[in-house]
Amino acid sequence: MDNKEYIRTKINPILEALVTKTLLAKPDDPIPFMVEWLIQEGKVELPEMVQLRHEVEQLRGQLRLAHTSGAVAPVPAGEGAEEEEEEEDEDDEDDEVDELPELPSMEARMKAMPRTSVSAEAFGAWNKKKAFEAPVYNKSSEQFARLKDILSNSFLFSALNEKEQKTVIFAMQEKVIEAKERPIKQGDDGDCLYVIESGVLDCYKKFDGETEEKLVKTCEVGDVFGELALLYNVPRAASVEARERCVVWMLDRESFNAIVKDAAAKKREMHERFLGSVPLLENMDSYERNKIADALKTETFRDGEYIVKQGDPGDKFYLLEEGEAVALKVFVEGQEEKQVMAYKAGDYFGELALLRNEPRAASVVAKGDTQCGVLDRASFKRLLGPLEQILSRASQRYE
Template sequence: MKNKERDCHLFSFHEAQSDNSDKQNSQHQPTAYYSPMTRRKVLKQALHYNPFKKKVRSKMSNSPSSFADSVKKLLTDALNKNQYLRRLELQQVKDMVECMYERTYQQGEYVVTQGEAGNHLFVLAEGKLDVFQHNKLLTSITVWTTFGELAILYNCTRTASVRAVNKVRTWALDREVFQNVMRRTAETRHEQYRNFLRRSAPRYAPATVKVTQTTEAHKAPQIINTLHKGEYFGEKALISDDVRSANIVADENGVECLGKDVTFALKVIKKKHVVDNRQEEHIHSERKILAEARSPFVVKLYRTFRDDKYVYMLLEACLGGEIWSLLRDRGSFDDATARFCVGCVTEAFDYLHRKGVLYRDLKPENLMLDTEGYIKLVDFGFAKKIRCGQKTWTFCGTPEYVAPEIILNKGHNFSVDFWSLGILVFELLTGSPPFSGSDQMMTYTFILKGIEKMDFPKKITKRPEDLIRKLCRRNPSERLGNLKNGITDIKKHRWFNGFNWEGLKARTLVSPLKRNVTGPTDHGYFDSYPPDEDNPPDELSGWDMDF
């Protein structure tokens, strides 16, 4: 839940405690996908990148199309040798080659500089390049080798410098061009599938649906509306299953209700940081989604505020603390505890997906406990509303939890939440996620290799292992939760045999994570962090007028 520019503070009428630590990258050094001796002790850093929406030229004036086919083949072979790019489709690689352009560098000139923002992938065509990190020589790059591929995924910072040993010639690909190639391919295929289904779908005669209502004055049903093709009904059943027995009406002057000894969480977001990172749309989306949410498994948003430097979200305080810190202290959870956690998250996803909300940032850091030990999903900065059948292309999430289709920029939908659910099961039972490398690119490489042939640690028994493997299928259409029966398949999995789903939803099930909270001002389950001394500049563009 913690993030450098999105701090969250607990406060009551009597005392306050801040919580504003940085999210840090997890620094594992495994020789395989998973190291059972390594326990994650630091918070994971989430990533975000919005795809370019502007139109980009499909070919450059000095692109390979104006050169011999042999150059195109060498570029194609170079891309296909790359551990990440070789998983792309042949047509996608071909389109990328057509959009690459030539760049030359003189001896001693830097192609890539450590610490600077990256925006290009390169293929070395002629000459020699040395790779440095903190002025220490790491390796050399030979001709027809690809480098800098992480930069085409999102606007990352270069982790090393690349310097020309002699005069070199490279071929470059811009990130925005790559994003457009991937998006165009996915949209074309999606439209082909839709056209096929339209041709295959049974035809029905045009019809309407009449809506009737019976009242005390009219015993016979009275027509009150007529629905036509494309209109919907029954939407209130998605929000609540209870019937209101009384009305509470404020008078014309308005009413204000005050509670005594109530603690809230105040999320503080620096406006300048939001604008600098072009996250205005995400903050508005988070506010709207949380304001509309009515689920016991999703944190409540009460109000929002703003001033010249910050926007604020007044949230429900989850005084039981974070699942992440509890997992850190225990090392791992037993089956029953992990099952309860996953059950709460599954119910949250069931509610959100029915509302058309894609979450995209599941991890223990974003799971909070209330006073009864029930889990609530928090931090909706990456959540997004999408329509059924729609895909989105934003590169976001935490590296250890992102699904293959996000890495490959194929477009994604609700199925990425089911992938992350499988990763969560693994981490709860072992203390570490299954895919973790010494850097982000290594982590992505492990994810793309898949979980199918991976050896699980002995502490994960057969049933949760089967659930994890079915949730983490590389093909989204084969993932549990994304099949014909939807999320019901997850609830009926053998690992949940005997689990009281009705008791969970009714909150009558005793939580194995319930902690002793002495009162509404007991903040003892939160780590202490130094206050943020940074005083951001005023941001007066007005993007937050609705707050």
């Protein structure tokens, strides 16, 4: 049996089951969950596995103890009851992860699981990654602009730079779907995703034990569908039916993997390297920084462009990745702005409005082309909560 055949018949079924179970549970820390699942499924009792299981249980106990004692994120005196309740709710959610569900045997799971495509394609000496050249389907300037707007506002394509975004747009092929036609059928393998140019499509799903499909979602102009099968290499989770004549743009699996997935991986690596050099985050461990890297979205600004404006509502926190910027503040209405801060790569701003729920205290303007990593309000509170005291003290620089 050669390497490819061994992976297809021996490794892929295990990876598929493991990824599916992890996606269903969505544990905060997937590694201990995956280790425990493999131990239970394989009934592995080798000394190394027994020791590993013991270490996992010890780590869980330490985490519970840390949460109970408040060592993970101490709350300063004077904080409101609302924050304490939120933290207790978050702790309860974390504790739920510790209770792993009973799982069927590996043999039963493999029999019940449909055959699917490769979960995680590996490349090496025996399976070399081929050079990829994206297909090109010409588009009018209006079509290009519409697709660019859709991709720019889609989280799925948020890691693409301008060049990659352009490549993806030209790689999309136009397709007309007639009323009642189903471009996607539940259980089929997925070989492309779709972006809706015009029309409405309905998503139907047949749940286990039921004979009738149920309408679970409606997709309209600008929506993307069919991406989950490409992201996780699982069968189509639902059927999609055109309510009327629709025009969609298709992006094939190979283009998606070569451009979108690779861009996301490169962006994450870039963010991880950058965050390791940010003084504010120096006391965070690599796991905590990696969570921030996953949540960061990249925004670019031209020379002289306002990143934030004094008086506007604040809902984003910025880490300056490339370039420079200055903070400008109007102290007396009607007078000119005065520079109060200068920023370089590794600096941050925008925290004051989030900490105090107040309008922006100053404007920030790009000096030259500038790139920022951005956290929204929810991610800021969730990921940077332990740094709130440091951020609050530093906020006096604007005053």
